Amino acid sequence: MTGRPTLAVVGATGAVGTVMLRILSERADIWGEIRLIASARSAGRKLTVRGAQVEVTALSEDAFDGADIALFGVPGEVAAAWAPVAAARGAVVVDGSGAFLADADVPLVVPEVNPHALRSRPRGIVASPGSATLTMIVALGALHAEYGLRELVVSSYEAASGAGRAGVDTLRAQLALVAGTELGTQPGDLRRAVGDATGPFPEPVALNVVPWAGPPRADGWSARELAVREETRKVLGLAALPVAVTCVQVPVVTTHSLTVHARFQREVAVDGAREILATAPGVVLCDDPAAGEFPTPADVVGTDPTWVGRLRRALDDPAALEFFVCGDNLRKGAALNCVQIAELLAGPAGGEPAGADRPGVTGL
Amino acid sequence: MTGRPTLAVVGATGAVGTVMLRILSERADIWGEIRLIASARSAGRKLTVRGAQVEVTALSEDAFDGADIALFGVPGEVAAAWAPVAAARGAVVVDGSGAFLADADVPLVVPEVNPHALRSRPRGIVASPGSATLTMIVALGALHAEYGLRELVVSSYEAASGAGRAGVDTLRAQLALVAGTELGTQPGDLRRAVGDATGPFPEPVALNVVPWAGPPRADGWSARELAVREETRKVLGLAALPVAVTCVQVPVVTTHSLTVHARFQREVAVDGAREILATAPGVVLCDDPAAGEFPTPADVVGTDPTWVGRLRRALDDPAALEFFVCGDNLRKGAALNCVQIAELLAGPAGGEPAGADRPGVTGL
Numbered sequence: 001m002t003g004r005p006t007l008a009v010v011g012a013t014g015a016v017g018t019v020m021l022r023i024l025s026e027r028a029d030i031w032g033e034i035r036l037i038a039s040a041r042s043a044g045r046k047l048t049v050r051g052a053q054v055e056v057t058a059l060s061e062d063a064f065d066g067a068d069i070a071l072f073g074v075p076g077e078v079a080a081a082w083a084p085v086a087a088a089r090g091a092v093v094v095d096g097s098g099a100f101l102a103d104a105d106v107p108l109v110v111p112e113v114n115p116h117a118l119r120s121r122p123r124g125i126v127a128s129p130g131s132a133t134l135t136m137i138v139a140l141g142a143l144h145a146e147y148g149l150r151e152l153v154v155s156s157y158e159a160a161s162g163a164g165r166a167g168v169d170t171l172r173a174q175l176a177l178v179a180g181t182e183l184g185t186q187p188g189d190l191r192r193a194v195g196d197a198t199g200p201f202p203e204p205v206a207l208n209v210v211p212w213a214g215p216p217r218a219d220g221w222s223a224r225e226l227a228v229r230e231e232t233r234k235v236l237g238l239a240a241l242p243v244a245v246t247c248v249q250v251p252v253v254t255t256h257s258l259t260v261h262a263r264f265q266r267e268v269a270v271d272g273a274r275e276i277l278a279t280a281p282g283v284v285l286c287d288d289p290a291a292g293e294f295p296t297p298a299d300v301v302g303t304d305p306t307w308v309g310r311l312r313r314a315l316d317d318p319a320a321l322e323f324f325v326c327g328d329n330l331r332k333g334a335a336l337n338c339v340q341i342a343e344l345l346a347g348p349a350g351g352e353p354a355g356a357d358r359p360g361v362t363g364l
Numbered sequence: 365m366t367g368r369p370t371l372a373v374v375g376a377t378g379a380v381g382t383v384m385l386r387i388l389s390e391r392a393d394i395w396g397e398i399r400l401i402a403s404a405r406s407a408g409r410k411l412t413v414r415g416a417q418v419e420v421t422a423l424s425e426d427a428f429d430g431a432d433i434a435l436f437g438v439p440g441e442v443a444a445a446w447a448p449v450a451a452a453r454g455a456v457v458v459d460g461s462g463a464f465l466a467d468a469d470v471p472l473v474v475p476e477v478n479p480h481a482l483r484s485r486p487r488g489i490v491a492s493p494g495s496a497t498l499t500m501i502v503a504l505g506a507l508h509a510e511y512g513l514r515e516l517v518v519s520s521y522e523a524a525s526g527a528g529r530a531g532v533d534t535l536r537a538q539l540a541l542v543a544g545t546e547l548g549t550q551p552g553d554l555r556r557a558v559g560d561a562t563g564p565f566p567e568p569v570a571l572n573v574v575p576w577a578g579p580p581r582a583d584g585w586s587a588r589e590l591a592v593r594e595e596t597r598k599v600l601g602l603a604a605l606p607v608a609v610t611c612v613q614v615p616v617v618t619t620h621s622l623t624v625h626a627r628f629q630r631e632v633a634v635d636g637a638r639e640i641l642a643t644a645p646g647v648v649l650c651d652d653p654a655a656g657e658f659p660t661p662a663d664v665v666g667t668d669p670t671w672v673g674r675l676r677r678a679l680d681d682p683a684a685l686e687f688f689v690c691g692d693n694l695r696k697g698a699a700l701n702c703v704q705i706a707e708l709l710a711g712p713a714g715g716e717p718a719g720a721d722r723p724g725v726t727g728l
Binding site for chain 2: 151153155157172175176178179180183184185186187188189190191202203204207208209210211212214216219220221222229240241242243244246248250251252253254257259261270287289290292294295296297298299300301302303309310311312313314315316317320322324
């Protein structure tokens with residue numbers, strides 16, 4: 001190759017894009033140019049990446065010229081429209097929006113679990129799962145490799161930043177309204193206090209939990225719940241895995257938590273599962289509740305790994321494990337997984353080679 | 365009978381006792397004397413019940429003389445010591461502390477589900493389940509009666525008032541600390557801000573979720589999780605029911621929520637389940653998420669029923685249902701269930717007669 005690859009970050013000014021730039025600045029620098037792309041109204045702004053100021057370019061067809069890899073940190077409708085454009089201009093797109101979940105010819109990749117899926121990307125697009133799936137999938141993948149996953153029942157405790165900056169701003173504004181009051185003790189008092197200021201949520205989230213994140217799909221399921229099922233099946237290569245998910249919004253700023261009931265093909269030994277999780281790349285086992293050791297969002301936020309605690313075998317099923325898992329939904333749950341995929345694409349150093357269907361860049 | 369029964373309320377000044385007095389004041393008045401009992405330091409205080417001021421009596425053996433029924437709204441160690449005393453003095457004790465969960469000769473009763481269990485109470489003590497179990501058990505009992513429960517996977521979203529007044533005070537104090545700040549975005553920032561002021565919780569609860577409520581039991585389970593399993597089995601009369609529970613504390617003042625994955629003996633039809641829940645006593649079905657209808661703690665707090673929403677059949681198992689359920693942990697989850705048991709004991713009007721092993725009071 002003649003030089004380091006050029007990386008474009010699309011949606012560089014958004015909640016996920018901001019974290020992408022921070023992560024790119026923290027990790028080993030393998031990139032040539034890092035080009036920042038955002039909507040026309042953000043063009044000309046300067047953002048810091050790798051310690052240098054970089055001017056934001058407006059999203060356009062030409063913006064992708066010469067880019068080897070394009071990280072998309074944008075809403076689904078923007079990704080659906082622009083990822084094919086970037087791919088046509090020669091960039092390999094890494095998209096975290098979920099826009100391509102239903103496409104069999106767009107691989108869905110978690111570098112710790114299925115890096116081999118990167119090999120085939122006929123449309124020049126690679127997808128990264130949503131944040132709820134990414135909260136558990138690295139730990140789950142490690143256990144599946146040993147025991148063979150047979151069934152999954154999952155409940156989520158999802159942070160406000162999963163709904164972007166508007167989610168965080170809404171939670172903070174509601175917290176300011178309820179702090180110092182006696183709200184939360186009479187039916188409807190929170191809703192009256194908050195009024196229409198529910199932001200991206202259907203109900204108040206401060207001092208509340210909201211068991212719904214639309215849009216709705218058939219038979220009472222939400223799109224997000226079905227996405228967790230589809231993503232888990234796709235990443236683990238288990239097309240018929242039974243997965244039951246309930247997604248619930250909680251008043252946490254950043255870091256999703258999940259309770260996981262995982263049933264396996266064969267009997268599990270807790271000590272064996274513990275050993276697997278303690279040594280799995282990208283996983284931290286934090287599990288001694290009697291000594292105060294279990295993960296919570298407040299301790300996990302801002303960190304990269306999947307944190308697993310409360311690991312125990314089901315009392316009534318020797319083939320099932322229960323655990324609680326936390327992960328920063330903006331880092332591993334979004335920006336970090338995309339950056340890891342880009343690193344894999346950029347060269348063999350980052351993991352399994354991704355093929356060599358494009359000259360000039362190692363691994364691309 | 366010569367008169368209306370005398371009711372003693374033990375722990376009348378506490379979080380649960382306060383709600384007991386409120387509920388006794390709201391419901392049909394079937395009681396003669398209502399006697400208020402609390403620790404010596406609260407003796408002499410006057411509290412309002414049924415619109416009248418009543419002076420608090422200090423807890424003592426004599427305090428139970430002439431009481432027909434004694435509602436215990438006190439911690440487990442107080443109940444363990446004093447319930448047998450009250451029973452020896454002739455009162456039927458209704459205890460919500462969990463102190464007698466392991467006792468086969470103390471029936472565990474939910475009036476909508478197993479009122480018949482009241483018939484046999486050889487020790488003169490009747491127990492009421494804990495708040496997490498009571499959040500789901502009325503809905504679950506109705507579904508079990510039709511479909512036959514075979515397995516349960518439950519995750520809780522538990523309110524601060526489950527830890528009493530100290531829990532609520534701690535949550536409110538932490539909210540005041542974090543409101544108007546950028547806390548919740550850096551690892552450990554909440555813990556540093558909160559310092560040692562975690563009250564009854566092992567970690568900060570504001571802007572956090574805490575997957576642990578001790579004390580610890582064997583193999584990584586908490587006492588609360590095992591209690592949900594034992595209580596569910598005992599109330600439903602399913603001694604070997606597989607139950608997997610994870611209890612998680614969330615920053616809500618009052619009203620627990622649970623996600624429930626319930627597998628039945630036979631195939632379930634969602635329409636049939638909907639009909640059962642819509643007509644079951646003590647249950648409100650609130651389930652049209654596309655129209656914004658699902659229960660949240662903010663709407664349910666202060667109400668009596670079990671609110672069920674997000675009802676759907678598991679996509680991969682025609683015999684399993686998923687649902688989300690909310691219930692006020694101080695009302696049905698504690699005080700109300702005890703009052704309902706007392707009403708059943710006091711006479712046939714309140715439900716199934718409880719036997720007539722004691723003269724002078726109908727049903728006792």
